[in-house]
Amino acid sequence: RxxxxxxxxxxxxxxxxxxxxxxxxxxxxxxxxxxxxxxxxxxxxxxxxxxxxxxxxxxxxxxxxxxxxxxxxxxxxxxxxxxxxxxxxxxxxxxxxxxxxxFDLPWLHRNSFAVASQDHWEQRAARVLSEDLARAHRRIVVAVLTQAGSDEPWKATRALLRSKGRNVRRFKNLLEQVKAEEIPGFAAVSVVAREVSTLARSIVAK
Incomplete structure (x- = not known):
């Protein structure tokens, strides 16, 4: 890693x-x-x-x-x-x-690879998905710290997530649906992971 x-x-x-x-x-x-x-x-x-x-x-x-x-x-x-x-x-x-x-990022990273088949292109797609998650994670953390000022990081995190409440709820609902599947497919995990990237972009664009 x-x-x-x-x-x-x-x-x-x-x-x-x-x-x-x-x-x-x-x-x-x-x-x-x-x-x-x-x-x-x-x-x-x-x-x-x-x-x-x-x-x-x-x-x-x-x-x-x-x-x-x-x-x-x-x-x-x-x-x-x-x-x-x-x-x-x-x-x-x-x-x-x-x-x-x-955002349950360890689960998403792990399952990006776990549910991918042995097909060369799907393995490559899993790597790209994991890299996208890492970039989104970083963007959100940077946004939290930039907005934190004198506040504690957890307060800034809470405020930021509240400001994007609809997006966060959409992500969590999708995540719950995928986790409820006995064996989630790569496409399902990809959809949830993409929601994190979309949320990160919306936070940066704020």
């Missing part, structure tokens, strides 16, 4: 080692406080993996810092957004994971 993030977001001449080196301070901040900012499905995954490591005798601090590496691509994305908006690193992370939770 980190390699995919680098290919999508960074100048191809830069190595992963260079990118991480340039983000060391921000990564240290996020790794130290990750359990305080991660939310939703990502939090559940993080907690489960930390528990697994602790079961073999590792202490809590070591386990948490080790498992943050599983989320390196997300942390790099958070730091990029923070630089773009000038927002505090941890506030950026809180907004990032709040939006991720609100």
């Amino acid at each position: 980190t390699t995919r993030w680098v290919l999508q977001n960074i100048d191809g001449e830069l190595s992963l080692e260079t990118i991480i080196g340039e983000n060391l301070q921000g990564l240290a901040t996020l790794r130290d406080s990750f359990s305080e900012v991660v939310a939703g499905e990502e939090r559940a995954l993080f907690s489960a993996r930390v528990s697994e490591i602790r079961e073999v005798g590792a202490d809590e601090s070591f386990s948490e810092r080790l498992m943050t590496l599983r989320f390196l691509d997300q942390m790099l994305d958070i730091l990029e957004i923070g630089r773009e908006t000038g927002a505090d690193t941890l506030n950026t992370a809180r907004a990032y994971y709040r939006i991720s939770e609100e």
